[in-house]
Amino acid sequence: MPADAARPGPIADPRLRVVALVGLAFGFSALAEPWALALMVALTLALAWGFGLPPAALARRLRWPGTVVAAVVILLPLMSGETVLAHIGPLTVRAEGLEVATVIALRFLCIVAVAAALLSAVPLPRLVAALRALGLPALMADMALLMLRHVEDLRQGLRRMRVAMRLRGAPAGFWAGQFRANGWALASLLLRSHAQSERIYHAMIVRGHGAARASPEPFRASRRDWTVLIALLLAGSGLVLLEHVL
Amino acid sequence: MHVPDGILPLSLSLGGVAVAAGLTALSLKRINARSDPRADVPRAALLTAVFFAASLVHIPVPPASVHLMLSGLMGVLLGWFAVPAILIGLFFQAVMFGHGGLTALGVNGVIFGLPALAAFGLTRLLMAHSTPARETAVAFAAGAGAVVLGVALFSGILLAGLPAHLDAAAERGALLALALAHLPLAVVEGLVVAAVLGFLRRVSPELLRAG
Numbered sequence: 001m002p003a004d005a006a007r008p009g010p011i012a013d014p015r016l017r018v019v020a021l022v023g024l025a026f027g028f029s030a031l032a033e034p035w036a037l038a039l040m041v042a043l044t045l046a047l048a049w050g051f052g053l054p055p056a057a058l059a060r061r062l063r064w065p066g067t068v069v070a071a072v073v074i075l076l077p078l079m080s081g082e083t084v085l086a087h088i089g090p091l092t093v094r095a096e097g098l099e100v101a102t103v104i105a106l107r108f109l110c111i112v113a114v115a116a117a118l119l120s121a122v123p124l125p126r127l128v129a130a131l132r133a134l135g136l137p138a139l140m141a142d143m144a145l146l147m148l149r150h151v152e153d154l155r156q157g158l159r160r161m162r163v164a165m166r167l168r169g170a171p172a173g174f175w176a177g178q179f180r181a182n183g184w185a186l187a188s189l190l191l192r193s194h195a196q197s198e199r200i201y202h203a204m205i206v207r208g209h210g211a212a213r214a215s216p217e218p219f220r221a222s223r224r225d226w227t228v229l230i231a232l233l234l235a236g237s238g239l240v241l242l243e244h245v246l
Numbered sequence: 247m248h249v250p251d252g253i254l255p256l257s258l259s260l261g262g263v264a265v266a267a268g269l270t271a272l273s274l275k276r277i278n279a280r281s282d283p284r285a286d287v288p289r290a291a292l293l294t295a296v297f298f299a300a301s302l303v304h305i306p307v308p309p310a311s312v313h314l315m316l317s318g319l320m321g322v323l324l325g326w327f328a329v330p331a332i333l334i335g336l337f338f339q340a341v342m343f344g345h346g347g348l349t350a351l352g353v354n355g356v357i358f359g360l361p362a363l364a365a366f367g368l369t370r371l372l373m374a375h376s377t378p379a380r381e382t383a384v385a386f387a388a389g390a391g392a393v394v395l396g397v398a399l400f401s402g403i404l405l406a407g408l409p410a411h412l413d414a415a416a417e418r419g420a421l422l423a424l425a426l427a428h429l430p431l432a433v434v435e436g437l438v439v440a441a442v443l444g445f446l447r448r449v450s451p452e453l454l455r456a457g
Contacts, residue, residue, distance in 0.1 A: 029255070029256050030255075030256040060343070061344030075420055079420065104252050104253050107251065107252030108250055108347075111251040111347065111349065112347075115344070119341055124338070124342075139283065139287065143294060143330060143331060144291075144337075146287065146288065146291030147295045147334060148338075150291060150292055151295045151298060151299060154292075154295050154296060183440070183441025186438070187442040187449070190296070190442075190446075191446070194292055197292045198288040201284075201287055205284070
């Protein structure tokens with residue numbers, strides 16, 4: 001479990017965590033009314049508190065998508081709408097754009113926070129096993145498990161190759177015109193890793209991975225797991241229903 | 247180039263899930279029709295790891311930055327395996343880094359998966375019995391074309407997903423700027439795919455038998 005992961009929390013069974021996350025995430029993405037968004041934020045804060053989500057786990061997940069969402073959220077109030085709210089130097093802030101940007105930012109933050117709260121404490125191989133138990137095809141589960149083994153090896157291999165290329169005098173930086181050399185480095189890394197990948201996969205097959213009659217990893221959901229799951233799904237779907245009814 | 251959570255309306259997110267599920271089902275059907283469906287799992291897993299890691303590498307294209315897509319490379323080297331591989335990579339990017347999103351997983355799967363299948367189809371159609379020079383040209387076209395198609399899908403989906411009452415001209419302008427920022431990336435990915443395929447053709451041609 002990563003150092004900045006949330007604690008196990010009120011749902012122990014990872015299958016039910018995945019179901020809760022999917023239900024809440026799609027529910028949240030349907031909300032747009034201010035009162036519904038306020039309740040969505042409240043539910044997210046309760047979940048983050050209940051699962052002990054550390055701010056570092058959330059910050060780590062905001063690093064990559066944050067730039068895209070930040071661009072949308074900054075540009076929309078400046079580029080879209082007719083009702084002028086304020087002038088900031090040469091820029092004009094418009095109400096319609098600001099409204100849409102706020103909805104997008106809140107939905108995004110809440111979905112990312114709920115995902116971090118529910119899944120950051122689940123080890124990735126166990127998450128794959130949970131997805132397999134929920135119906136992920138065996139072939140894709142095997143690919144996912146094997147991929148997790150390769151990521152760190154590839155990262156280290158690529159770093160070694162870059163250092164070796166620089167020691168041989170290759171210029172640093174992506175736009176240094178070394179596309180063919182980078183392509184060859186990637187291809188030779190693939191070649192080297194491919195043989196190792198086949199050996200690992202054969203060992204996995206011998207251990208029973210992907211077999212049609214292989215018994216899935218046992219998961220046991222407690223009564224509390226089911227209760228919390230149902231409560232979360234009712235809360236999420238209730239918000240969506242209320243927004244459409246009111 | 248990943249659509250994050252929260253931007254698209256529910257109908258579009260669910261539509262993306264349906265299309266991605268259809269593409270995955272078709273891919274798995276083609277894979278399972280082989281004599282040994284699991285033979286290419288190690289190669290697919292390896293390239294999934296490359297895809298997973300590469301799209302986290304951001305490349306400066308002033309004043310913005312873009313990241314590698316590798317749809318073309320995935321399609322050319324994996325064939326039908328590309329769609330499940332891309333979905334797995336996208337899922338872990340969303341879960342581990344929040345890159346992309348869970349509700350946008352289907353839409354992102356389409357944005358990356360369709361270009362991969364197009365690159366696969368292009369190379370299968372044009373590469374058989376061709377000269378090395380023509381193979382290089384086709385590989386470049388597959389790599390670069392996949393990026394262009396991916397950007398077009400991304401822009402179209404985002405335009406369809408933003409509320410209709412917003413300034414359409416301004417939205418189109420912003421998306422056009424985004425598309426232009428990706429043109430250098432299209433050239434780079436074309437060059438990288440051509441280099442990778444050229445290397446593998448000479449050193450290990452059996453790795454090129456995607457299908």
